[in-house]
Amino acid sequence: MPPRRRSASGYRGVRERLNGGFYAEIRSGDLRLSLGTYGTAHEAARAFDAAAWRLGRPRRQMNFQDFYTLQQALDVAPPPRVNSAQDRAEHTAWQRRLLVAQEDERVMAEWRRRHPEDVAYEQGYWARRREEDTRRRREERLDRRRRKALASAQADLVNAGGSSFFIEEDERWFDIWLSTSDDTNDNDDGADDWSDWD
Numbered sequence: 001m002p003p004r005r006r007s008a009s010g011y012r013g014v015r016e017r018l019n020g021g022f023y024a025e026i027r028s029g030d031l032r033l034s035l036g037t038y039g040t041a042h043e044a045a046r047a048f049d050a051a052a053w054r055l056g057r058p059r060r061q062m063n064f065q066d067f068y069t070l071q072q073a074l075d076v077a078p079p080p081r082v083n084s085a086q087d088r089a090e091h092t093a094w095q096r097r098l099l100v101a102q103e104d105e106r107v108m109a110e111w112r113r114r115h116p117e118d119v120a121y122e123q124g125y126w127a128r129r130r131e132e133d134t135r136r137r138r139e140e141r142l143d144r145r146r147r148k149a150l151a152s153a154q155a156d157l158v159n160a161g162g163s164s165f166f167i168e169e170d171e172r173w174f175d176i177w178l179s180t181s182d183d184t185n186d187n188d189d190g191a192d193d194w195s196d197w198d
């Protein structure tokens with residue numbers, strides 16, 4: 001098997017996190033051992049090397065070649081992060097949430113297995129709902145295009161010296177600025193852009 005490519009951090013087994021920290025983990029077959037998050041890539045790489053020594057990995061699979069015993073690797077590795085009571089409480093809360101979510105998924109899978117007719121009905125309902133929403137958005141877009149075309153025609157008529165059947169304060173003049181784009185927003189409730197002018 002070819003050697004594993006080094007990550008963007010420049011060290012084997014170290015990844016940069018979005019928050020700016022560096023996460024270290026070591027893999028051995030199906031085993032994936034998290035070594036924690038560190039402030040620098042160098043510290044995370046030293047933690048990786050110490051774990052690699054403990055697992056009996058060959059030195060060529062380590063980030064640094066400047067030590068020759070497990071004790072030397074442990075001496076240069078950063079100390080493990082101290083977990084506070086708050087960290088443990090947060091971890092326990094997350095574990096509870098995870099267990100609840102897993103149980104919900106298990107119960108829903110069982111429900112879907114036992115009631116396929118309800119699943120089919122629900123899927124049909126949402127398909128009909130999507131079709132209705134698409135049809136409604138298309139009708140609203142067509143209506144906006146008609147209103148905009150009428151307002152534009154009236155404006156062209158006035159600009160050419162004619163008279164419009166819109167009165168001067170008619171709200172239909174605002175239809176000139178309606179968006180008639182084909183890009184519809186799924187969250188669009190169809191409210192007029194000028195409804196807050198009242």
